[in-house]
Amino acid sequence: MARLVKVCEVVPFDEVAAKRVGALLGASATSDVVDAMVVLTAIRTRFTVVTSDPGDISEIAAFVHDGVPLITVGHRVPRAGPSGPALGSGRLHRGGVEVGIPHA
Incomplete structure (x- = not known):
C-alpha cells in the first residue's frame, strides 16, 4: 500500500468538495458519497474510473455533462x-x- 500511495494523488475532501458532492448526489438522487467524490475527481483529473461495481458510479456519472470514462473489472x-x-x-x-x- 505504501508503494501505491507514492504514485497516487491524494485528493482532500474539503468543504468545497463536500458541497459539490452534495449537489451531485441531490441531482442524481443517489446517496453514495464516495462514488460521487470518485466521479468528481475523475472529471477534475480527466482520468478513467476503474471499478468492479459500476452501478452507482454509472448512475451518478449520468448526471455529469461530459460523462466519465468507466472501465469495469x-x-x-x-x-x-x-x-x-x-x-x-x-x-x-x-x-x-x-x-x-x-x-x-
Whole structure:
C-alpha cells in the first residue's frame, strides 16, 4: 500500500468538495458519497474510473455533462460451453469487449 500511495494523488475532501458532492448526489438522487467524490475527481483529473461495481458510479456519472470514462473489472463473464459464467479474473471489459490483462 505504501508503494501505491507514492504514485497516487491524494485528493482532500474539503468543504468545497463536500458541497459539490452534495449537489451531485441531490441531482442524481443517489446517496453514495464516495462514488460521487470518485466521479468528481475523475472529471477534475480527466482520468478513467476503474471499478468492479459500476452501478452507482454509472448512475451518478449520468448526471455529469461530459460523462466519465468507466472501465469495469472483475464481473461475471459469460463463457461458451457448459461451464457457465465465471468470475472475470484477469479480464477487462470496456464497451462490451473483453480484453485480457497480463498478470504481473
